[in-house]
Amino acid sequence: MNSIKQFLARIRPTKRRLAQLYFALLFNANLRGFAQGNIYRGQSKGLCVPGLNCYSCPGAVGACPLGSLQGAFSAGRSTLFYVGGILLLYGVLLGRTICGWLCPFGLIQELLHKLPTPKLKKSRVTRVLSLLKYILLAVFVFLIPIAYAFRDVPLPAFCKYICPAGTLEGGLGLLANRVNEGYLSMLGPIFTWKFLLLVSIVLGSIFVFRLFCRFLCPLGALLGLFNRVSVFGVKLEPASCVSCGKCVAACEMDIRTVGDRECISCGKCMAQCPTGAIRWKGVRKAGPSSDQRSPALRLGIGLLALAVLVGAVIYFRNKEDPSPAAGYETGERCPSASLALLSGGTVDPAAGGDVTLINFWGTWCSPCMRELPDFDRIASEYAGRVRVIAVHTALEAENAQGYVAEHFPQSPILFAVDSPGSPGAVTDAFYAALGGRGVYPYTVVLDRDGRIAGKYYAAVDYDTLRRAVEALLRGEEADPITTDAPLAHYRVRVTDERGAPIPDVRVQICAEVCLSAKTDADGCADFTAAAADYHAAVTVMPEGYALPTEQEEFPFEPGTQEVVIVLRSEAN
Amino acid sequence: MNVTYRRFRSILGWLTTGVYLATGLCLTVACLRISRLGPHPFTPETVRAAFRPIRFLPALCLALSAAGLILDAFLPQAAPKGTRDARRSPDPNGAQKSVRLPRLVLLGLALVLLILGVAGEGVAGVIAKAANICSECVGLG
Ligand code: SF4
Ligand code: SF4
Ligand code: SF4
Numbered sequence: 001m002n003s004i005k006q007f008l009a010r011i012r013p014t015k016r017r018l019a020q021l022y023f024a025l026l027f028n029a030n031l032r033g034f035a036q037g038n039i040y041r042g043q044s045k046g047l048c049v050p051g052l053n054c055y056s057c058p059g060a061v062g063a064c065p066l067g068s069l070q071g072a073f074s075a076g077r078s079t080l081f082y083v084g085g086i087l088l089l090y091g092v093l094l095g096r097t098i099c100g101w102l103c104p105f106g107l108i109q110e111l112l113h114k115l116p117t118p119k120l121k122k123s124r125v126t127r128v129l130s131l132l133k134y135i136l137l138a139v140f141v142f143l144i145p146i147a148y149a150f151r152d153v154p155l156p157a158f159c160k161y162i163c164p165a166g167t168l169e170g171g172l173g174l175l176a177n178r179v180n181e182g183y184l185s186m187l188g189p190i191f192t193w194k195f196l197l198l199v200s201i202v203l204g205s206i207f208v209f210r211l212f213c214r215f216l217c218p219l220g221a222l223l224g225l226f227n228r229v230s231v232f233g234v235k236l237e238p239a240s241c242v243s244c245g246k247c248v249a250a251c252e253m254d255i256r257t258v259g260d261r262e263c264i265s266c267g268k269c270m271a272q273c274p275t276g277a278i279r280w281k282g283v284r285k286a287g288p289s290s291d292q293r294s295p296a297l298r299l300g301i302g303l304l305a306l307a308v309l310v311g312a313v314i315y316f317r318n319k320e321d322p323s324p325a326a327g328y329e330t331g332e333r334c335p336s337a338s339l340a341l342l343s344g345g346t347v348d349p350a351a352g353g354d355v356t357l358i359n360f361w362g363t364w365c366s367p368c369m370r371e372l373p374d375f376d377r378i379a380s381e382y383a384g385r386v387r388v389i390a391v392h393t394a395l396e397a398e399n400a401q402g403y404v405a406e407h408f409p410q411s412p413i414l415f416a417v418d419s420p421g422s423p424g425a426v427t428d429a430f431y432a433a434l435g436g437r438g439v440y441p442y443t444v445v446l447d448r449d450g451r452i453a454g455k456y457y458a459a460v461d462y463d464t465l466r467r468a469v470e471a472l473l474r475g476e477e478a479d480p481i482t483t484d485a486p487l488a489h490y491r492v493r494v495t496d497e498r499g500a501p502i503p504d505v506r507v508q509i510c511a512e513v514c515l516s517a518k519t520d521a522d523g524c525a526d527f528t529a530a531a532a533d534y535h536a537a538v539t540v541m542p543e544g545y546a547l548p549t550e551q552e553e554f555p556f557e558p559g560t561q562e563v564v565i566v567l568r569s570e571a572n
Numbered sequence: 573m574n575v576t577y578r579r580f581r582s583i584l585g586w587l588t589t590g591v592y593l594a595t596g597l598c599l600t601v602a603c604l605r606i607s608r609l610g611p612h613p614f615t616p617e618t619v620r621a622a623f624r625p626i627r628f629l630p631a632l633c634l635a636l637s638a639a640g641l642i643l644d645a646f647l648p649q650a651a652p653k654g655t656r657d658a659r660r661s662p663d664p665n666g667a668q669k670s671v672r673l674p675r676l677v678l679l680g681l682a683l684v685l686l687i688l689g690v691a692g693e694g695v696a697g698v699i700a701k702a703a704n705i706c707s708e709c710v711g712l713g
Binding site: 006010011039040041042043045046047048054055056060062063064067068071072075076077078079080081082083084085086088089091092093114115116117118155156159160163166167170171174175181184187188189190191192194195196199200202203206207226228229230231335489490517526527528529 | 584585586588589592593595596599600603604606607608609610613614615616618619637640641643644645646671674675678679681682683684685686687688689690691692693694695696697698699700701702703704705706708709710711
């Protein structure tokens with residue numbers, strides 16, 4: 001009996017744990033998003049929540065302050081003021097109390113640390129490591145996004161290369177739903193890296209208390225700077241402190257003093273202090289003040305909090321998504337973007353009104369060049385009803401302008417600029433959002449509402465395009481080409497004459513479609529594609545090398561799936 | 573009785589550790605194996621094929637953790653061991669300076685920034701980013 005009581009006492013959640021669970025649920029009250037595999041798009045997304053909670057999480061009803069800050073550098077002054085103001089307000093009011101009581105990712109790590117294994121204790125090494133998060137804050141949240149913002153390219157470097165909350169809540173949260181299986185094919189090396197980082201952090205958090213918070217989290221680093229001035233939090237009463245060091249010993253964070261930049265105001269140290277010198281800021285006497293409140297008041301607060309949570313869950317469950325989904329799937333809205341045109345001016349493919357064809361092409365992709373005249377014909381015949389936007393790939397766009405001037409001088413096709421760094425150029429994010437980059441030619445068909453009606457991962461001809469366009473103009477559905485061919489793996493290896501691999505060479509394989517990639521350190525570029533008779537080619541000759549003969553295309557011999565391209569070093 | 577219990581608990585702890593580490597390793601290997609298939613190698617088929625052989629691991633982790641947690645809850649708790657920093661005393665003087673003025677200045681600054689931001693439609697900038705799936709967060713690149 002006694003041991004049952006003991007067991008129940010041990011598993012009884014603390015007030016802090018209840019608060020953490022409460023806010024994790026409140027910040028992710030859009031439970032419908034998990035079932036539907038989509039994110040919430042309403043006005044509440046304009047408010048940054050106090051804590052690291054990814055806005056690409058299907059449940060998220062607010063914005064992530066860290067992601068918003070990185071985005072704000074390239075979003076304009078008002079957004080920067082707004083996000084800066086919110087962060088400053090959170091810092092001054094709560095400091096890292098946010099980490100201890102509100103942040104969902106902190107909760108996840110604490111729960112992982114509960115798993116019964118031997119644990120790693122804090123030490124001088126961990127204290128030094130705790131400075132790492134300040135470096136990440138400076139480099140990934142400020143320096144890189146600001147540097148890219150000057151070139152008009154938004155690059156949230158922390159989100160892109162590190163954030164495990166993004167990979168877990170946004171990435172796995174979305175991918176866990178079958179409806180998002182289409183995203184899988186868009187994942188590449190960055191996902192591999194982020195996934196492995198997530199695995200390491202999750203595993204590490206089992207053995208090391210709040211591994212990510214202590215060593216890596218830039219938001220914790222930023223909030224920690226406000227700990228001394230924050231309105232809420234814990235505080236050491238110097239007059240009562242006898243410097244016994246019990247608080248520092250009991251604390252699992254890398255603090256030097258109670259309430260310093262590493263303190264997350266969890267309050268665990270209070271019970272350890274023999275003189276009651278640690279107290280909540282704003283509370284006169286030491287000790288857990290809330291226990292002195294009347295039971296009726298405590299019940300009232302509890303019920304009110306519960307009512308707010310239940311209300312939020314019901315509200316987001318019933319609220320119609322204000323805007324249709326934007327993204328990659330057929331039926332979703334094409335993401336809005338202001339694409340700069342070679343001829344000057346800009347175009348927003350998602351603007352709607354006309355049926356729109358977005359064609360991704362490249363001068364190095366022969367199927368692309370073969371199909372472009374068909375797009376030209378459609379654009380001319382359906383002028384005023386159909387818009388054709390052709391986007392030259394950013395891979396090597398220097399000769400695109402000349403090609404367009406020579407072959408399509410009077411064409412009604414809207415040729416969009418696609419060179420990274422130029423203002424308005426098509427970004428990787430836009431490609432990715434539409435499921436592009438990697439296969440050429442690639443065509444997306446939008447209906448008059450800017451919704452994706454079909455995607456063609458292959459060359460299309462005039463008749464197919466005309467059928468799709470006619471159907472959409474009549475208000476019917478387009479009929480996208482799907483290839484049922486089995487997938488196969490192909491490898492192109494680039495070496496010099498002595499057989500040494502040449503890395504970083506852009507190569508392609510083409511059949512009905514072209515796929516493009518760069519060679520790795522072993523000189524290899526690997527492709528997974530519908531089985532076909534491909535031939536390989538070097539798209540951009542590396543400096544100092546040339547092809548030894550006139551031969552430019554290298555067929556895969558029937559039955560083989562590897563081709564070796566030997567380049568001659570011009571130094572010889 | 574207690575000693576046997578504790579020894580069993582400790583063995584279980586290390587066993588659980590081993591299984592967690594093995595799970596992490598398997599996940600890493602599975603992901604790396606998929607990523608070697610090409611530039612965009614993740615498809616429902618490749619993912620399923622890579623994770624099928626290790627699908628029992630989460631259940632094993634869960635079972636071992638549950639066993640450990642239950643044992644822990646029944647075992648009498650050991651007195652908390654001090655860390656190596658146990659002798660380090662806090663520096664009570666560090667917290668003594670008044671923070672009222674900087675707090676007020678920062679609060680004022682926060683409010684000014686917020687008002688400027690909201691008036692200049694800064695909220696729309698945040699919504700534009702937060703209401704669309706962020707390819708960087710997800711790991712799409
Ligand atoms: S990836 Fe991380 S930092 Fe970026 S928005 Fe998501 S949670 Fe925030
Ligand atoms: S350090 Fe970062 S992840 Fe940890 S609790 Fe604080 S904000 Fe959340
Ligand atoms: S100093 Fe106290 S309140 Fe702060 S993190 Fe450590 S135990 Fe928690």
